[in-house]
Structure formats: C-alpha cells, structure tokens
Amino acid sequence: MTPLLTVDNLRVTFPRAAGPSTPVDGVSFAIxxxxxxxxxxxxxxxxxxxxxALLRLIPNPGVIAPGSSIRLDGTEVLSLEGEALRAIRxxxxxxxxxxxxxxxxxxxxxxxxxxxxxxxHRNMSRAEAxxxxxxxxxxxxxxxxxxxxxxxxxxxxxxxxxxVMIAIALAGEPDLLVADEPTTALDVTIQAQILELLDRIRAxxxxxxxxxxxxxxxVAGRTDRVMVMYAGQIIETAPTAxxxxxxxxxxxxxxxxxxxxxxxxxxxxVSIGGSVPDPTAWPTGxxxxxRCDRRITPCAGEVPPWRAAGPGQEARCxxxxxxxx
Amino acid sequence: xxxxxxxxxxxAVVTFLLVAVLVFVLMRLAPGDPLDRLTEDRPMAxxxxxxxxxxxxxxxxxxxxxxxxxxxxxxxxxxxxxxxYPTRVTDLVTSRLGPSLLLGFTVLLVNLIGGVWLGxxxxxxxxxxxxxxxTRLSLAGYAAPSFWLGWMLVSLFAxxxxxxxxxxxxxxxxxxxxxWLSRAADVGAHLILPAVTLSIVSxxxxxxxxxxxxxxxxxxxxxxxxxxxxxxxxxxxxxxAWRNALFPILTLLxxxxxxxxxxxxxxxxxxxxxxxxxxxxxxxxxxxxxxLMATALLVAAAVLISGILTDLAHRxxxxxxxxx
Numbered sequence: 001m002t003p004l005l006t007v008d009n010l011r012v013t014f015p016r017a018a019g020p021s022t023p024v025d026g027v028s029f030a031i032x033x034x035x036x037x038x039x040x041x042x043x044x045x046x047x048x049x050x051x052x053a054l055l056r057l058i059p060n061p062g063v064i065a066p067g068s069s070i071r072l073d074g075t076e077v078l079s080l081e082g083e084a085l086r087a088i089r090x091x092x093x094x095x096x097x098x099x100x101x102x103x104x105x106x107x108x109x110x111x112x113x114x115x116x117x118x119x120x121h122r123n124m125s126r127a128e129a130x131x132x133x134x135x136x137x138x139x140x141x142x143x144x145x146x147x148x149x150x151x152x153x154x155x156x157x158x159x160x161x162x163x164v165m166i167a168i169a170l171a172g173e174p175d176l177l178v179a180d181e182p183t184t185a186l187d188v189t190i191q192a193q194i195l196e197l198l199d200r201i202r203a204x205x206x207x208x209x210x211x212x213x214x215x216x217x218x219v220a221g222r223t224d225r226v227m228v229m230y231a232g233q234i235i236e237t238a239p240t241a242x243x244x245x246x247x248x249x250x251x252x253x254x255x256x257x258x259x260x261x262x263x264x265x266x267x268x269x270v271s272i273g274g275s276v277p278d279p280t281a282w283p284t285g286x287x288x289x290x291r292c293d294r295r296i297t298p299c300a301g302e303v304p305p306w307r308a309a310g311p312g313q314e315a316r317c318x319x320x321x322x323x324x325x
Numbered sequence: 326x327x328x329x330x331x332x333x334x335x336x337a338v339v340t341f342l343l344v345a346v347l348v349f350v351l352m353r354l355a356p357g358d359p360l361d362r363l364t365e366d367r368p369m370a371x372x373x374x375x376x377x378x379x380x381x382x383x384x385x386x387x388x389x390x391x392x393x394x395x396x397x398x399x400x401x402x403x404x405x406x407x408x409x410y411p412t413r414v415t416d417l418v419t420s421r422l423g424p425s426l427l428l429g430f431t432v433l434l435v436n437l438i439g440g441v442w443l444g445x446x447x448x449x450x451x452x453x454x455x456x457x458x459x460t461r462l463s464l465a466g467y468a469a470p471s472f473w474l475g476w477m478l479v480s481l482f483a484x485x486x487x488x489x490x491x492x493x494x495x496x497x498x499x500x501x502x503x504x505w506l507s508r509a510a511d512v513g514a515h516l517i518l519p520a521v522t523l524s525i526v527s528x529x530x531x532x533x534x535x536x537x538x539x540x541x542x543x544x545x546x547x548x549x550x551x552x553x554x555x556x557x558x559x560x561x562x563x564x565x566a567w568r569n570a571l572f573p574i575l576t577l578l579x580x581x582x583x584x585x586x587x588x589x590x591x592x593x594x595x596x597x598x599x600x601x602x603x604x605x606x607x608x609x610x611x612x613x614x615x616x617l618m619a620t621a622l623l624v625a626a627a628v629l630i631s632g633i634l635t636d637l638a639h640r641x642x643x644x645x646x647x648x649x
Contacts, residue, residue, distance in 0.1 A: 057553055059549075088555070089555035090556075091555050094554075095553045095554075097550055097553075099546060102546035103549075105547045105565050106569065106644070107568050107642065107645075116560070116564075117555070117556075152645070154645050172554070
C-alpha cells in the first residue's frame, strides 16, 4: 500500500543578504492513512516550515527548492496551482494553528468562518452548509453549537476558539490533519482537553494526524511514531514507545533528559548546551556535533548515514553500530 | 447603545451652540464691515449709511443682534443677504447646495472606489514596480495645488483640444426645450474637469491609508489561516483582509463628508462652479454676515453629524466595539 503522504528531499530556502538560508534541508518521511505521527524539535529546527510546505504556504520570500517532492496519494503537490492547490488546502490536508487568539478573523462570526471552509470544498445549499457548520461545532465539543455559531471570536475563550479552529480544519473532510503546536498557546488544563479531542476525532474519522510540537510530553501515548528534527533535518524516527525507552541519537537522548519526570529520583533538569545553529551556515558533518558531548572522529567532517537502531527505529549518528537500512 | 447615542447627540448640540456663538462674535470682531464695501467706490451720505445699518440691524449692540439672529434662525430664517439683498439667505444656500453635493459625491465615489482598489492592489504587490509608480503618481497628484491643476486641465481639455467645457455647470446656449437626457449630458460634461481635478488631488490620501492599513492586516495570522482553509484569493483579500483594513478609510470618510456639503473653495472658483464653496468665499470677501453665519453653521452641523455617523458605522462594522 502506498503511503498517504510522501515527502522526499524537501528543502526550503530563503534568500538572505549573507547568502541563502536553508531552514528545511533535505527532509524525507512518509505518513500512512490513519497514522498518528509526531514531528518534534526545538524552535528553529524547521518543523513548522516543514508542515507549511505541505500546503505550499511558505511565507515570502521563502521558496521550496527544486528537487523537493511532496506526494499526496501519488499526486505531486508541488506541481499544483489554483483550484487544485486550494482543494488540497483545507480539503485534503487540514491545518490547526498554534494561536487560536489570532487565527480567527475578529470581525466575522465563528459560524461564518466554519461555513466558508465547508462551502470552499463542497457545493451545497445555504441550509445544508448551516447544518454542516453546526454539526462540526458539535463534533468539536462546543456547547450550544447553533447559538455559538453566531458568536464573534472575542466572545469565546481560548479553548473554545481552538475547538473552532479544529472544526474549520475538519470542514473539508481531510485525510490528514496537521496540528502545529495546537496547545502551546493554551492553559495547561485546556491543553489536555484539546489533545483528547484531537484523539477522539482522529479515531472516529480514521484520518492521519501530524502533530508538531516541541514538547515530548504531548507525544507519549498519543502518536504511533515520532520523528525528531534538528537543524533542518530529521535525525531520528522511531515508534513512540521505542523512542522513549531507547532513544538512539544523542540529541534525542538529551531532549528526553531535559524533560521533567514525575517518577524516579528528583535531580537537576539537564539542559542541552548551546542553541540551534544558524540556517545560513549549518555545521558540517553531523549538525549536532558542536553540541554533542559524545562526538567522535568522523562527526565534524562527514554527514552520518541513516542507520537502523532497533525495530522500526532509525537514526543518523556515527555512534550507532548498525547497518544502513 | 442608545445611551451612548444620546450622549453623543447632547454633546453635538452643545458644541453646535458654542460654535454659533463663537462664529457670530468673532465675525463681528474681525476688521471690516459689510457696508465698507458698498461705500468703497461710491460715497454715500451718512444718513443713507445709517438707514442701511438699521435695515440690517447692525446698529444694535452685539447681544441684541445675536438674540435676534437666534430667534429667527430657530424658525429656519437666516435673514436677507447683504450682498444679494433682498434674496433670502436660505434660498441662496439651498440653490448652491445641489451643485456642491453633486460635485462632492462624484469625487467621493471616484475616490472611494479608485483609492480603495488601488491601495489594496499596492499592498498586495508591495515593493513591485507597479507599487512604486502608483506611489509616485499619487504623491505627485497630492502635491499639485488644486487651482493650478484645474487651470492646467482647462487649458488642455477646454482651450487647446476643445473637448470639454471650461467652466459653469450648464451651457447657457442650451435650448430651453432640451430633454432631460441632453440636460443631464450637459451637466455631466461640465462635471468632468472639476471632478477629475478634485479626485486627483485627494486620491493619494485614500490610497496611502488603504495601502498601509492593508499591509498591516495582510501579515496577520487570520489572513494566513484563511488561505490555509482553501479559500479563493479574492475571498482572502476582500472578505478577510480588507474587512479589517477598512476602518482607517471609514475615519477618513468621516473627515470628508463635511467637505461634500461645504464645497471645495478653490476648485469651485476656478471652474466657476455654482456651489457653496464659491458662495462662502464671496461672502468672506464682502463680509456678508448672514450668508457667512448660515454657511458656518452648515459646516458645523455637517462635521458633527458625520462624526456621529462615522462612529455609528464603526460600531456596526466592528463587533469588538459593540459590546464595549
């Protein structure tokens, strides 16, 4: 079976006075139908740009470099234009944004905004669209959906607004829901509710979910597979349980150690020294080597190949004694 | 909402009364006198002058004059013009209001439609050659004095090429039995040059405001989000972005509405347009107190009413201010 989405050698470049910068540099991955995948990384790792590239929404003056490929059900998204591209945006791939406070138009009712997302992808009468809107608002757990449809965004709480954003993302019946840090801007208590809601909807609709986050805690138990991104590249991919049990890449290990835990002895939280390098001048060899405390001879000079590190687990690191997959 | 409106109305009435008193007093404090002009080139016997003073009530103390004026004005009577005696001021003003409104609304329409459309176009193509040239052209128009631009257009279109009439609002040689269609065409032809002149000098403001408001909105998250849900570009631009970028234009519109009523003094003079602007300008020269008083109050009323209308429109269009 071919995967739902196949991303191959995705590169996003921005022209800069100092030379082009490449915040996404050779990203490849695939997502199956109904699969739950997480893309994890620090700010500046390129994870958000990767998901925007799926919808061809790279902000100006950035471009997707030639040689990149994004195939959805075999269709090359990068060669689509106009109507066909709009059918992907919101139709095949729904996008949930980070900040529900700023992602809704303040002068239009939330019902209007859901309704236009519905009618953008399906021809239907006014009454049908209205019913569909209310059903969607109901599905995302908004109480009194018929009444709330006439509310303006400023009249709703942050949690309700994010539910509206999810309803909008679902309006086109997408096969893939991309959620870009969907809970970062919300209160902690609301975060869990929204994540549970996404889980329930995914299970009911059997759509694939790509969850983008910097918080590994959000990932556990909610995704089948995790991809770890660093400096514009994916450096490790593994089944979620495997990644937590036996992270292969030193960066993933450091990321896990920097996460506070409720069980076990209380020690100092470990932080990773240094910061994500500058995309105009990525380090040579393994991009993590300047911050890695276990670097060996080839790390600075040669790019590490993908190596199998366990069942379904692969990582790009010279320390792994495995065979190339 | 109704309480808010009531307060605005009370404020407006108080302001209007203050303006009335101020204008009345200041006008009489200013040097010059309506009778000076009448006696300038033909000496008049003192007895004759005194008779005219009594006729216009100018011999009374200031307070009495104001009370008389106010009593009549409340009944809608602004007295007779001194310059055009015995024509009533109300007749004079109403006959001039139509032409001013015609010119004003034409310019407003051109301005709103053209300025908004061009401003949005500029914002969408920010930094392009088109954007830069539109900025240069609009600023050149803004910098051009309206009377100079009017003369240039007249010398080209009316005198050199003889395409359009140079002045007035109607052709005096039009046969009196002409149908309404040829009359309308005649007024339309006379309207073109003054309307174009006023549009050119005022378009830049709308374009600049619209461009910068639109640029600010276009980089907001919800515009991006609208695009991400697969809406057409036209819908993203007009329904989502522009709907949030029209508030500065609304404010600008509120500042313009009074000009519709008062007329554009320079352009009306250049084109001999029979509007309120030229009437007011003439009344200033001749110190025609009753006419000046009426036009000043008309301006005050227009400013206050358009202020209230702008606020109402703002509240109606922005749901966030409705609950406040």
